[in-house]
């Protein structure tokens with residue numbers, strides 16, 4: 001999904017901040033845009049955001065660290081999210097997740113050695129009537145079994 | 159000929175896009191005159207991708223369809239399911255909130271109007287704010303987000319508050335496992351959510367709104383954003399709603415992966431760009447909500463139900479239901495179930511009828527062990543409670559809750575100790591951290607359940623005490639209701655907590 005970018009310049013970051021400044025409560029939209037662009041929220045972004053919104057760096061960091069979505073280090077090129085919640089467990093989701101992590105030799109939030117895939121837990125994708133469910137980047141998949149997961153992982157180069 | 163292939167995420171997750179592509183290619187190859195419509199889902203997820211063909215005499219259903227089936231589908235030789243609305247699962251529903259979902263092209267405003275859309279808003283525009291709020295009160299609508307609070311009373315509080323700016327916030331954070339009604343309606347009939355928010359705005363005197371939509375729903379985000387653009391272009395949103403001279407506009411805001419942000423005050427903090435910690439109440443969000451101003455926070459389904467209440471009248475809506483649970487409940491049947499999906503029906507159906515008859519029991523064909531109703535904070539209902547009618551008070555009396563009306567079915571291979579442990583783990587992962595019984599208690603809960611699993615019977619009363627502490631000492635229902643799944647598992651399935659102990663002895 002994301003290509004590794006060189007360290008972003010202040011100008012690039014500020015250009016992503018500016019369009020949101022007129023919003024009521026602009027911080028989450030800013031962080032989403034920055035993460036969508038760079039694959040994570042780069043260190044340099046936090047003081048720039050703090051300055052633009054006239055809040056402290058600690059406040060920005062508090063927000064970045066509170067939400068599961070925001071990452072401070074880059075993920076792999078693709079992110080695979082596997083649902084851990086109850087409806088998926090009822091259909092063998094826990095075993096699927098374990099097998100997947102074991103096959104890749106990583107734990108939750110881990111990235112494969114080749115940098116292709118990061119695996120994240122997710123708690124419900126709203127696909128609970130076709131469980132177990134997963135999401136590869138923004139693409140949803142239902143009734144995932146071991147064979148389907150293998151095919152998905154091959155597609156993203158894991 | 160019209161062919162309908164859902165764009166709903168569940169349909170996509172089962173291959174609807176590939177089927178749509180195959181249809182487009184095959185239609186082009188044959189040079190046929192076909193209009194392909196990407197509709198919402200009818201909610202029969204076990205049949206997805208469910209394709210409908212209308213050759214002029216009604217919509218015939220086929221499903222699940224694969225890309226390989228497409229030539230036969232177009233030849234008319236593929237075995238079908240008959241008229242889609244005659245499929246028993248669909249035929250026995252009462253569709254009010256979901257009347258258009260799966261029927262229309264979700265982003266076609268003309269299609270929306272042709273199926274009753276905007277009639278409610280036009281009626282509301284002729285009413286005073288007090289009359290609008292009264293209509294909602296008379297309908298008996300209660301919040302569908304979980305707490306079941308009467309919507310009319312909430313609106314009345316905001317109506318009565320004096321402020322330079324008020325807000326309507328649509329809670330589309332839908333984090334409960336086993337629930338997808340919000341997602342389905344946002345993907346399949348987004349204008350009904352928008353219309354409901356506009357009516358709410360007119361009712362309470364708010365001119366601005368937000369849809370706080372979880373990031374786990376990328377498809378719903380796209381459809382809602384597109385619908386907002388179209389609504390603005392058509393004058394449904396903006397400074398002059400349908401030429402009435404009244405203003406209302408809204409923005410879609412994306413969540414950032416925190417279950418607790420579904421709690422309304424945590425959600426407001428997230429919207430304001432703060433950590434999503436829960437605020438103490440009072441002050442109520444109705445008086446001091448977004449940016450400290452009077453704010454209606456309502457669930458997607460609550461708001462999406464408002465248009466039909468105004469279209470058909472409060473009495474029509476209130477005539478359905480049971481006791482103080484008026485209208486319809488948009489049930490979501492999920493997990494290990496033969497026929498999973500969305501089932502809208504008047505309150506009052508019994509749990510067992512729903513699980514065994516409507517849903518056809520488990521997908522694995524094994525006996526049902528338990529049904530978790532109401533999401534991760536809801537109780538595990540054993541089969542012995544299957545005669546409980548679906549109503550807020552009835553479920554409360556049976557030690558459960560309806561919540562956002564998700565049902566997750568489990569078969570007899572399920573380890574209930576494991577499910578209890580998961581409930582504690584989920585609470586620990588998602589706790590906002592504000593109260594100790596939740597933040598620390600959930601971690602202790604996991605450890606205590608692990609002790610039980612190792613055969614330490616003395617840990618059982620400790621778990622029970624801990625659950626009491628969490629119930630009493632938590633600010634919100636994340637810490638306060640996690641004891642429901644835990645204690646219901648322990649109470650109704652003691653064998654799952656005991657056999658290991660005996661085995662270890």
Ligand SMILES: Cc1cc2nc3c(=O)[nH]c(=O)nc-3n(C[C@H](O)[C@H](O)[C@H](O)COP(=O)(O)O)c2cc1C
Pocket residue numbers: 300301302303304305306307309329330331332333334417418419420421422423455456457458460461634635636
């Ligand atoms: C931990 C927690 C999570 C919640 N998640 C949601 C949610 O995802 N969607 C929702 O509408 N309400 C959720 N609620 C309930 C909201 O706090 C609030 O009651 C609801 O949005 C009010 O709308 P309603 O009256 O239309 O139901 C949650 C509550 C708690 C305690």
Ligand code: SF4
Pocket residue numbers: 418436588589590591592593594596597632633634635636637638
């Ligand atoms: S119960 Fe848990 S989630 Fe709720 S306010 Fe307290 S710490 Fe936060």
Ligand code: FES
Pocket residue numbers: 083084085086087088089123124125126127128131132133334335336337
């Ligand atoms: S529980 Fe896994 S998608 Fe809902």
